[in-house]
Amino acid sequence: MAGLILMAVILLNLSLLGGRMLKGCISRVALQGFLTALFGIAVHSGTMSFRLMGLGIAAMVVKAAVFPWFLTRAMRATEETEERRPFMGVTLSMSLGIIMVAAGFYLGRVFPVGIVEISRLALPVSYTTILSGLLMMIARRSVLFQATGYLVLENGIYIAGITLVSGFPFLVELGVLLDVIAAVLVMLVVVMQIDRASNGQDGDALSELKG
């Protein structure tokens, strides 16, 4: 089960890197968020406590519903629906995405550090997802796609968190969750403000400050 979820996460990384329509990318990142949260619940199902279950469900709601809803609202407000002129074309991004998969598995072999014996795939997939998120943020001109890339990066770190540490204090986990929500919210509000100020939140409008 865990292995299947992780494979799906990798496939979603590639399809996100190849996506040009914002709406499709939002649904894919929502699905990926749902799967990563499900992964968290699935691997702890043997030792499930009330606290872990609650956090898992909270993460699922945030990743699969709250973030996509924010993104959709920002998309409607800015009327940005597709990436017209990415810095990197689809073919190049997807090829690099495949290299990221290789790099992720390589890193997973060099640093075999997972403590919870869940799935040997978990860390390589986490590294791959973090790298793909970063790649997506670099490759796209549209700021909404950059924000989507940040969510992919967050999903990768979530997988690592589940794999590496099983006993984070509750307060810390809650704080992390709230902070991430706040960060994404701030990003999207800034997106809308940029749109209002420049009529079109193309990253091109964002290249005046130099040096």
Added chain:
Amino acid sequence: MTGTPSLLIPVLLAVPVMAGVLSMLARRAGVILGILAGGTCVIAGIVFSLFLMWSSGQAPIVSGMWFRVDALSLLHLGILSGVVMMATVFSRGHFVRELESGAITLRDIRKFALLWSGAVLSMIVILVSNNLGLMWVGLESTTVTTAFLVSLHRTPHSLEATWKYIIVCSVGIALAFMGTLLMGAAASRVPGGELQPLMWTRLVEVAGLLDPSLARIAFIFLLVGYGTKAGLVPMHTWLPDAHSQAPAPVSALFSGFMINTGLYCIMRYQAIMAGVPGGAEWSRGLLAAFGIVSILVGAIFIIFQSNLKRFLAYCSIEHMGIIALGLGLGGSGIFAALFHSLNHSTAKTLAFCSAGRLGQAHGIHDMAEIRGTLRSFPVWGAGLWISLLALFGVAPLSIFFTEFLVARRAMEAGRFLVLTAMLAGVGLAFIGGMRKAIPMAMGSPVDGVREGKTRTGAYVVVGFSSAILLVLGLYLPGPLTGLISAAAAIVEGVR
């Protein structure tokens, strides 16, 4: 856990919350900003009491398992309260003028007060946390709370700066979280460690038992992640934009203290790495490398700047590099780095406040258009001149002294290449900086731009900071030396 229990820490955390709530109830700009200044004075008072408690027993002050104030936190709390005090006093005059000219509204000032209190609270959380996870939460919150402070004046440029700031720092912070996870994983492998894997005191105790390779990977993530917030090259790209676009009091807070919080987090981990087998030398080497690159890149960009606030921002990058280099050299270099933090924060707060007032009066931040300020603006002109002299390392101001200490440490350690690179960077910055600073201070004043009535706050900010810069350059009081040495011992891992 040993330490003196005290309720002062929760009270310290409550003050910015109270100040934020109270300022929301006030209806006049002067009152709102007055409440912020009052809150800052209370914070400074509490920090001073904590210092007295600490110096009477030389033991950390704790509150439960989660909060702990030791010499390192105390030194930074002291710097924080000084910087926030100067910046809030300055903000009163600055924003009241902007309100009169219609550049901002009362609503903006309320927003400022709320976010400012939030930012101060987050920074206090970073400094008093014993839990590394909570420390991370505090640092992430500084980004979230200060993002809208950058775009208080909602212009396309300030929004661009805000976007860069939030996206670059969020990625940095995400990487730091990965590092925190890896460090937590290393700790939970130590027998008995799974109970409290993120308690800093616990990690320092068991550092010798941590898996060295895991701790190293964690440190790389942490250095890059927290280094982003600290503005170390090449993760600095957000810094010049955010500093130049933010209103002057916000830039003062950013450069005066917020970027130091990034380095503070790195220092906490450096203390852990000091106990990891082979970790001390290795982590210092990395810090020194980032430091040197930051000094050189900062210095080169200083030469080519025309905007006063960007110029100061690159100067911050250079100084963060000097602090990182000091930390990387170890030994007396750590003392120098911590002392340099104090001096740089004082000078940079003064510089940004002066630049803010002068830019506001001239209506432009282009350095070619700001001339002869010593004559036209006796107080703020002097503030800018003194702070720039200090920042570019002119004796006998205190930054000269700490730069000298860092250089001496490099020589003692036989790191001549590092020494050469540092001196080249500092020299370049001096030449580039003075070429801009002298006309701004001494040239012929711009027609029609003069200070009308100097506010009392101006005398307070300029007088207080200049006095610190001058006195600390000539004489280091015993209690301060004791505090900095104790803080340096913590970073170096001496137990």
